[in-house]
Structures are given as C-alpha cells and as structure tokens.
Amino acid sequence: xxxxxxxxxxxxxxxxxxxxxxxxxxxxxxxxxxxxxxxxxxxxxxxxxxxxxxxxxxxxxxxxxxxxxxxxxxxxxxxxxxxxxxxxxxxxxxxxxxxxxxxxxxxxxxxxxxxxxxxxxxxxxxxxxxxxxxxxxxxxxxxxxxxxxxxxxxxxxxxxxxxxxxxxxxxxxxxxxxxxxxxxxxxxxxxxxxxxxxxxxxxxxxxxxxxxxxxxxxxxxxxxxxxxxxxxxxxxxxxxxxxxxxxxxxxxxxxxxxxxxxxxxxxxxxxxxxxxxxxxxxxxxxxxxxxxxxxxxxxxxxxxxxxxxxxxxxxxxxxxxxxxxxxxxxxxxxxxxxxxxxxxxxxxxxxxxxxxxxxxxxxxxxxxxxxxxxxxxxxxxxxxxxxxxxxxxxxxxxxxxxxxxxxxxxxxxxxxxxxxxxxxxxxxxxxxxxxxxxxxxxxxxxxxxxxxxxxxxxxxxxxxxxxxxxxxxxxxxxxxxxxxxxxxxxxxxxxxxxxxxxxxxxxxxxxxxxxxxxxxxxxxxxxxxxxxxxxxxxxxxxxxxxxxxxxxxxxxxxxxxxxxxxxxxxxxxxxxxxxxxxxxxxxxxxxxxxxxxxxxxxxxxxxxxxxxxxxxxxxxxxxxxxxxxxxxxxxxxxxxxxxxxxxxxxxxxxxxxxxxxxxxxxxxxxxxxxxxxxxxxxxxxxxxxxxxxxxxxxxxxxxxxxxxxxxxxxxxxxxxxxxxxxxxxxxxxxxxxxxxxxxxxxxxxxxxxxxxxxxxxxxxxxxxxxxxxxxxxxxxxxxxxxxxxx
Numbered sequence: 061x062x063x064x065x066x067x068x069x070x071x072x073x074x075x076x077x078x079x080x081x082x083x084x085x086x087x088x089x090x091x092x093x094x095x096x097x098x099x100x101x102x103x104x105x106x107x108x109x110x111x112x113x114x115x116x117x118x119x120x121x122x123x124x125x126x127x128x129x130x131x132x133x134x135x136x137x138x139x140x141x142x143x144x145x146x147x148x149x150x151x152x153x154x155x156x157x158x159x160x161x162x163x164x165x166x167x168x169x170x171x172x173x174x175x176x177x178x179x180x181x182x183x184x185x186x187x188x189x190x191x192x193x194x195x196x197x198x199x200x201x202x203x204x205x206x207x208x209x210x211x212x213x214x215x216x217x218x219x220x221x222x223x224x225x226x227x228x229x230x231x232x233x234x235x236x237x238x239x240x241x242x243x244x245x246x247x248x249x250x251x252x253x254x255x256x257x258x259x260x261x262x263x264x265x266x267x268x269x270x271x272x273x274x275x276x277x278x279x280x281x282x283x284x285x286x287x288x289x290x291x292x293x294x295x296x297x298x299x300x301x302x303x304x305x306x307x308x309x310x311x312x313x314x315x316x317x318x319x320x321x322x323x324x325x326x327x328x329x330x331x332x333x334x335x336x337x338x339x340x341x342x343x344x345x346x347x348x349x350x351x352x353x354x355x356x357x358x359x360x361x362x363x364x365x366x367x368x369x370x371x372x373x374x375x376x377x378x379x380x381x382x383x384x385x386x387x388x389x390x391x392x393x394x395x396x397x398x399x400x401x402x403x404x405x406x407x408x409x410x411x412x413x414x415x416x417x418x419x420x421x422x423x424x425x426x427x428x429x430x431x432x433x434x435x436x437x438x439x440x441x442x443x444x445x446x447x448x449x450x451x452x453x454x455x456x457x458x459x460x461x462x463x464x465x466x467x468x469x470x471x472x473x474x475x476x477x478x479x480x481x482x483x484x485x486x487x488x489x490x491x492x493x494x495x496x497x498x499x500x501x502x503x504x505x506x507x508x509x510x511x512x513x514x515x516x517x518x519x520x521x522x523x524x525x526x527x528x529x530x531x532x533x534x535x536x537x538x539x540x541x542x543x544x545x546x547x548x549x550x551x552x553x554x555x556x557x558x559x560x561x562x563x564x565x566x567x568x569x570x571x572x573x574x575x576x577x578x579x580x581x582x583x584x585x586x587x588x589x590x591x592x593x594x595x596x597x598x599x600x601x602x603x604x605x606x607x608x609x610x611x612x613x614x615x616x617x618x619x620x621x622x623x624x625x626x627x628x629x630x631x632x633x634x635x636x637x638x639x640x641x642x643x644x645x646x647x648x649x650x651x652x653x654x655x656x657x658x659x660x661x662x663x664x665x666x667x668x669x670x671x672x673x674x675x676x677x678x679x680x681x682x683x684x685x686x687x688x689x690x691x692x693x694x695x696x697x698x699x700x701x702x703x704x705x706x707x708x709x710x711x712x713x714x715x716x717x718x719x720x721x722x723x724x725x726x727x728x729x730x731x732x733x734x735x736x737x738x739x740x741x742x743x744x745x746x747x748x749x750x751x752x753x754x755x756x757x758x759x760x761x762x763x764x765x766x767x768x769x770x771x772x773x774x775x776x777x778x779x780x781x782x783x784x785x786x787x788x789x790x791x792x793x794x795x796x797x798x799x800x801x802x803x804x805x806x807x808x809x810x811x812x813x814x815x816x817x818x819x820x821x822x823x824x825x826x827x828x829x830x831x832x833x834x835x836x837x838x839x840x841x842x843x844x845x846x847x848x849x850x
Contacts (some may be wrong), residue, residue: 112141113691113758114684116643116650121211121234122404123188124218125449125537125549126439131643134549134587134599135218136654136678138693140210142236147689148756148770149796149810149843150210153184153202153231157754158770160212161678161693164752166822167835170290170325173199177214177229178674179699179748180660181825185232186390187314189408189433190224190455192613199613200384200414203318205260205279205296209234214678215635215658216603219535219553219583220437220449225610227633227660228674235314235390238273238302239264245850253841256283271304286838287325289376294320308396319385324418326375327823327835329470332713332725333785334366336820336834341369342725345481346472346716349731355420355484358731359472363721367476371818371836375475377419377482384414384426402439408432412613420473421484423464423503424523429613432456435533445541449551455531459615460564462503464494466520470709470832471716471732493520495565506563507573507618517620519567523611525618526564532556537585545591553583557608561616561624573622579629581606595644603635609663631661631669653679662745662826664707671702672745687760695752699745706743709832711736712784733832738781746827749787751775758796769795779822780830790819792837804849809842816840 112118118139120128130137138160140150148158153172157163165176175182184191184202192199211232217224224230243264250258260279267273276299283292296318303311334340343366346359390408397403414426435453442448467490474481486494486502494502506524508517537551558578566572587601609628611617619625639654657675664670676697683690710716710732717727751774758768773791793815798808813819816839823833 112143113147113689114648114650114682115139115144115680116682116684118209121188121232122437123211123213123221123232125220125539126447129643130650131597131641131652132547132589134589134601134637134639136214136637136639136652136656138212138680140212142208144691145204145207145210147758147768148691149794149812151204156210156212156231157752158756158772159691159693159754161680161754162214162676162695162697162752163212164697164749164774166747166825167325167327167837168825169823170287170327170835171201171292171322173201174226175212175229175231176825177212177231178656178658178676179697179745180228180662180672180674181226182228183217183224183226183230185221185230186388186408187235187392187406188221188232189390189406189435190222191233191388192386192410192412192429192431200386200412201292201294201320201322203279203294203296203316203320205277205318206235206298206314206316207233208236215601215637215656216583216605216633218603219537219551219585222453222455222533222535222553223531223555223581223583223605223607225608225614225663227605227607227635228658236262236275236277236298236300237312238275238300240266240270240273240302240304242266243273243275247848247850248845250843250845252283252843254284254286256843257281258283273302275300285323286841287323287372287374287376289378289380290323290325290374292320292322294318294322310394311391312393313391314389316388317385318387319383321383323376324380324382324416324422325835326470326833328369329375329473329475329833330713330716331779331785331820331831331834334725336779336785336787339368339371339818340366341476342717343367343474343476344717345474345477346469346732348472354487355469355472355482356467357469357733357735359469359716359733360718360729360731361472361474361716361727362718363724363727366724369476371839373475374836375470375473375482375833377479379419381415381417383416384412386410386412400441402441404437404439406433406435406437408434417501419483420470421464421467421486423462423497423501424612425463425497425503426459426461426613429457429459429461429615431458431614446539448536448538450534450536452532452534454533456529457531457614458528459613460526461612461615462497462524462564463522463612464503464520464524465522466493466504469733470829471713490520493518495519495567497565503565505565505567506561507622508620509567509570509573511567511569521620523615523617524564525561525611525615527559527561527616529557529559529614529616532558535583547589548587549589550586551584555581555583557581557629559616559624561618563618573618575618575622575624577616577624577626577629579626581608581629595642597641597643599637599639599641601635601637601639603633605633607631607633607661609661609669627669633660634658648683648685650682651680653677659702664826664828670704670706672699672704673702674699689758691754691756693752693754696750697748697752698750699748700742701740701745703740703742705740706738706745706781707828708736708738708781709733709829711831712780712782713831714784715831736781736831743781744778746778746781746783746830747822747825749774749777758798764800766798766800767796768798769793778830779834781827782831784831787820787822787834790817792817792819806847808845808847810845811840811842813838813840
C-alpha cells in the first residue's frame with residue numbers, strides 16, 4: 061500500500077508540473093479553432109499540406125477501432141508524423157526515443173530491428189499487421205522508405221490486432237499514401253561524415269482526379285562507418301495505389317522490396333568499470349583450460365596492460381557475411397455498407413531471407429520465412445453513443461532456419477591484438493556436436509539426439525527449425541458512451557494456434573524429429589474514459605493477453621526432448637494503465653501523463669522464459685505554433701524479475717581475468733564465458749535506466765530559416781546482473797539549422813553529439829551480454845540533407 065501511495069504521489073506531482081503552466085498559457089493563446097476531440101468528422105478527400113509536428117493533430121489509424129483523436133484514446137500513444145520524423149532526424153527505431161517516452165534501447169549489435177518499449181523488445185506492425193521480426197531482436201534493419209507516420213504504442217496490443225510475442229509495446233508503420241488531387245515528386249539527398257550517402261526519389265501521380273492515384277518511392281543508402289570493418293548498404297523500392305471506387309468504398313494496395321548488407325557490431329568486450337569511466341581497455345588474449353588461445357568457454361586472461369583503445373576499434377571482422385532481403389505485399393479495402401455498418405479487410409504477405417556467417421562461429425540463416433495474414437472487421441454504429449467491432453482472421457507463418465551460437469566466446473578476445481584473436485575455427489570435437497550445412501558452415505540440429513546411447517545428448521542446440529503455424533482468430537470490441545462525460549470500452553479475443561515443427565537438419569543416421577501442438581490463446585481488455593472538462597480527460601485501461609515465445613522469424617523450435625514446449629504458448633501478460641490527458645481546444649498545447657503496471661516475460665538465450673514485472677510513469681508534452689514547436693518526454697521505469705531466474709554469458713566481467721595483476725584488475729580466476737544462471741529473485745533487470753528525458757524544439761528565426769535541437773538524457777544504471785559495472789548518467793545534444801532557399805528547395809544541416817560525449821549503451825536487449833559487451837556510441841558528426849520539390 062505504501063508503494064502504491066508513493067506512485068500516486070509521484071503521478072500527482074508530474075501532473076501538477078505539466079499541467080499548471082499549460083492551463084495559464086492556453087487561456088491566453090488565441091489560435092484558430094480546430095476539430096475537438098469530442099467530435100471526429102470523417103471527410104473523404106485530400107488533406108491540405110501543412111507542417112504537422114504536434115501529436116495532438118495527428119490522424120490516428122484504426123488500431124483501436126475507428127477514427128479517434130489522441131486525447132480520446134484510453135492508452136499511452138505517441139504518433140510521429142513524417143514532418144516530425146524529419147524535424148527530429150529520426151533514421152532508425154532507436155531514434156524514437158528522441159520523441160517517445162520510455163523507449164530507451166540497447167544498440168542491437170549496431171543495427172536495430174525492433175523497438176524497445178517499457179524495457180522490453182516490442183513488435184513492428186505495418187498498417188496494423190504484424191511484420192516478421194528478428195530472432196529475439198537480432199533481425200534485419202528497418203527501412204523508413206515507405207513510412208508516412210510512426211505510431212508508438214506502449215503496452216500490450218489491443219484485441220483487434222491479436223496476440224504477439226513481445227508485449228512491452230509496438231510501433232505501427234503507417235505507409236505513405238497516394239495523392240488523389242495534386243501529385244508531387246520530392247528528391248532527397250543526404251551527405252554525412254564517414255562517406256555516408258542516402259538518396260531518395262518519391263514520385264506521385266494522379267491517375268484519375270479525385271479517384272485514383274499512385275506513388276513510387278525509391279531509396280538507396282551507402283555508408284562507410286566510424287567503426288572498423290563496418291558498413292551499411294541498402295536498396296528499397298516502395299509502390300502504392302489508391303482508388304476511391306465510389307462514395308462508399310476505398311482500396312489501397314502497397315508493395316515493398318528491401319535488400320540490405322550490414323555489419324553485426326558487437327562494440328567493446330571486457331566492459332570493466334575502468335573502461336566505462338576512463339576508456340581504459342585490459343589487454344591479453346584468453347587461454348582455454350586446454351591451453352588453446354582460440355576463444356572458448358572458461359578461458360582465463362593474464363592481463364598484460366591497460367590501453368586507451370580507440371572507440372572505433374570494435375569487435376567486428378571484415379570477413380563476416382550479413383545480408384538480407386525481404387518483400388511485402390499488403391493492402392486494405394473499406395466499404396460503407398449502410399447507415400450503420402462498415403466493413404474493412406486487411407491483407408498482408410511477406411517473405412524474408414537472411415544469411416549471417418561470422419568469423420567468431422556465429423551462424424544464423426533464414427532460408428525462407430513466409431507470412432500471410434488476412435483480417436476482416438465489421439463496424440456497427442448502433443447509435444451516436446454505441447459502436448461495436450467484430451471479426452476474425454488467419455495468420456500463416458512458415459519458417460526454415462538454421463542457427464549456431466553455442467561456441468561464441470567474446471570475453472577472451474583481445475581487441476587490441478590482430479584479427480586472428482577474434483576468429484573461432486571449430487575444433488573436431490565442436491564440429492562433432494554440430495551438423496554440416498554446407499562446406500565450412502556448421503549449425504545446430506533442431507533438437508537433441510543420443511547417438512552413442514549413453515543417455516546424454518550429443519549435440520549443441522540453438523534455434524534451428526522448420527516450423528509452420530496457423531493462427532485462427534475471433535474478436536469483438538464495444539465502445540459505449542454512458543454519459544456526456546463517461547465512456548466505457550471492452551473487448552475480447554480468442555486465437556487458435558496449430559503449430560508443427562520439425563528438425564530442419566537432423567544428424568546423419570537418425571530420423572528427423574517432428575512434433576505438433578495446438579492451443580487456444582485468449583486476450584481481453586477494458587477501459588473507462590472520463591471527461592473532467594472539455595479539455596481534460598482521465599482514463600484507466602486494463603489488458604490481459606496470452607502470448608507466444610518464438611525463435612527466429614516467428615518460428616517455433618523443438619526442445620531437447622524433441623517436443624514443442626507448451627509453456628511457449630502460456631505466457632500471460634497483464635497490464636493496467638491510469639492516465640490523464642490535456643488537449644485544450646484552440647490551443648497549440650498538448651500533454652499527457654500516465655502510471656502503468658505490467659508483468660511480462662523475457663525470452664532467454666536458451667529458449668526459456670523469465671517473468672518480468674514493470675511499473676513506471678510516462679509523460680509527454682507538445683507545442684506547435686506558427687514560429688516554434690516543442691516536444692518533451694519523461695519516463696520513470698522500474699523493471700524487476702518476477703521471482704524468476706536470470707542468465708548471463710558470464711557471472712561478471714572480472715571472471716575473465718586471473719589473479720596475477722591485482723594492480724590492473726581484481727580478477728576472480730573463474731574463467732569466462734561461464735554461462736551464469738542466477739536463482740529466482742526480484743532483482744532489477746540489468747541494462748535499463750530508471751529515468752529517461754528527451755526534449756526537441758525548433759524556432760523560425762527568419763521566414764526562411766529554422767534553428768533547433770534535441771537533448772536526450774538518462775540516469776545511471778547497472779550494466780550486469782550483479783551490479784559490478786554501472787553506466788553513468790549520460791546526455792547527448794544535437795543541433796540543426798534549416799534553410800528554405802526557395803519554395804521548392806530546402807537545405808538542412810544536423811550536428812549530432814555536439815559536446816562529443818563518450819557515451820555507452822548495452823549491446824543487446826535482455827541483459828544476457830551485460831558482463832560481456834558494451835557499445836561505444838558515435839562521436840560528434842554532421843549530416844547535410846537537401847530536399848527538392850518538383
């Protein structure tokens with residue numbers, strides 16, 4: 061009870077700080093009237109072009125049922141328009157932290173494929189349909205070529221969207237749309253430090269005035285890097301077609317192809333406190349118990365010295381292979397069936413192929429992952445105060461993939477030495493516990509086998525699988541306005557999963573194992589919204605969902621017992637959210653704040669799951685006027701294990717060092733990696749700061765010149781489970797200057813990390829590598845962007 065009172069006191073304090081000055085300013089502001097949150101009027105046609113930087117006026121998609129204003133949603137959401145993406149220089153999913161609270165993220169091995177929300181990996185949706193993700197976050201980078209708006213949603217998905225693996229939140233990518241009245245073509249060129257180049261041509265055409273239009277966007281990126289042996293190269297083609305068939309129906313079709321080559325960047329190993337605080341790296345190659353200098357389990361380092369290792373000299377290899385390509389086809393059809401009924405159908409197909417073969421023996425190959433999803437939704441407007449949604453869908457996922465991560469050993473590697481230090485040629489003994497996929501490439505089988513009959517498994521297991529799943533769903537949701545002030549909403553969903561998994565590459569002499577499993581998964585939600593006044597709203601929302609635990613590309617693996625683990629379909633998540641929203645009519649201000657509690661699961665490296673309970677406060681503030689705009693967000697997060705075990709690559713970084721040089725490091729002599737397992741506890745989850753603050757702004761100092769910047773700050777936090785190393789509080793300052801040279805030509809210069817901070821971040825989500833790796837963030841650098849409107 062005392063803890064809850066403290067939370068409510070903190071929430072009240074944040075409310076007071078945010079709202080009190082705004083109410084005063086709002087009363088004085090005299091702005092043109094806008095559509096209020098009380099009345100959403102749908103107008104079919106084209107929206108006049110204007111700069112949309114405040115979330116207050118962003119058109120929300122149908123994620124929660126029908127069109128609603130942000131102030132009326134009983135959830136914590138940050139919609140980021142194309143204008144705000146450009147204004148804050150968002151270029152990947154980690155950058156959403158510049159705008160959206162509670163979205164601090166690890167480096168994702170230098171190429172984020174999924175967002176992190178409320179301390180957990182989140183999902184990526186495309187127009188409300190779930191996209192394929194990586195293997196527990198290790199996936200492919202995301203192209204923004206097709207993006208017209210980002211919706212950052214905190215918490216579990218609503219029942220209309222269905223069960224997902226990751227329940228901290230999701231980012232919905234609203235695709236660019238074809239124009240029907242006035243088409244335009246925009247060319248964009250970016251030039252950055254370290255020979256970074258990006259070019260995009262976005263061309264639209266009106267096929268039939270007011271009825272049909274098409275749009276094509278082509279983008280190419282070529283980047284060298286500050287980091288050694290790192291580069292990024294991608295090509296993307298996006299196409300869309302829009303057709304207003306008549307006054308009651310609309311069809312939208314989309315297609316996208318994306319291919320990318322990038323570097324898996326592990327940052328620095330050996331993250332001692334001396335490295336974090338002073339940039340000093342401990343030298344010396346680890347030696348295995350058998351005397352080999354090839355990195356391996358329980359290696360010990362005899363430290364030979366300290367060196368200020370250049371921050372670009374990271375754990376990469378020029379001979380690593382990392383390539384992926386994917387294509388997506390999706391669309392929606394909407395039809396007004398009468399005065400009360402509306403129908404919507406969403407369809408999506410995606411195919412993904414990926415190949416990563418690293419010199420440190422890591423292998424992940426997705427030899428084809430195909431997804432198909434179809435969803436039908438009916439909307440019934442019983443009255444102006446009563447609306448229902450119901451429907452069903454099918455999602456099909458087929459994955460063939462091979463992986464091998466059991467022989468990696470990062471701590472023994474001396475990055476100050478030759479490249480040969482980093483490479484792990486497999487010994488005959490290691491090869492015997494794997495399966496040969498192709499010449500020189502060994503992977504794990506899809507399950508365990510006892511070949512010699514000694515009662516013990518003879519192979520190393522990773523995430524290899526050939527799996528196929530069908531997900532049939534039924535859902536219903538109802539919204540009821542009980543009074544002019546009070547609105548209730550509730551909904552439920554049932555998903556029938558039917559999954560088959562088999563070993564994709566069984567060892568010679570055995571029959572490939574195979575298993576099937578089916579189960580019902582359920583979801584429910586309820587919320588209440590109360591209007592304190594025309595400008596202010598209180599809401600409370602509760603969600604329950606049962607989610608899955610999957611491997612790469614959403615596949616399902618067999619356990620060591622050659623069976624599908626039923627616990628992978630019994631991951632329960634509960635969340636409650638209490639919030640306040642302030643959206644004064646006729647004012648450029650918007651603010652909201654909420655307190656949340658959520659329990660969820662964390663998929664561990666070995667495929668098991670650990671319970672996590674989180675709670676915190678999230679707040680955001682936006683202002684947009686003719687000559688200035690402001691975005692600010694603050695969040696507090698407490699993430700703890702929910703009486704669950706935890707796992708790390710090593711118990712502590714100091715286990716990697718022997719005791720011969722106490723003057724350099726207090727080594728324990730245990731050896732590492734030692735694959736530490738910690739007993740069930742309620743300890744804080746490592747790799748997550750408590751406090752996060754972001755501020756972005758822009759000011760028109762001249763009719764053609766805008767100046768602005770962005771500040772990010774987070775508090776200190778423990779990097780590893782035992783809190784033997786901490787990341788200190790950090791900040792980063794970015795500045796920009798933009799010049800509207802003509803009505804068609806715009807130039808912008810961004811300067812990132814102006815104060816040249818030597819910041820660090822975790823390499824991977826979940827804390828597994830907390831005692832092994834840490835990522836050095838980029839130093840000061842600049843980028844020039846030029847846009848020309850034809």
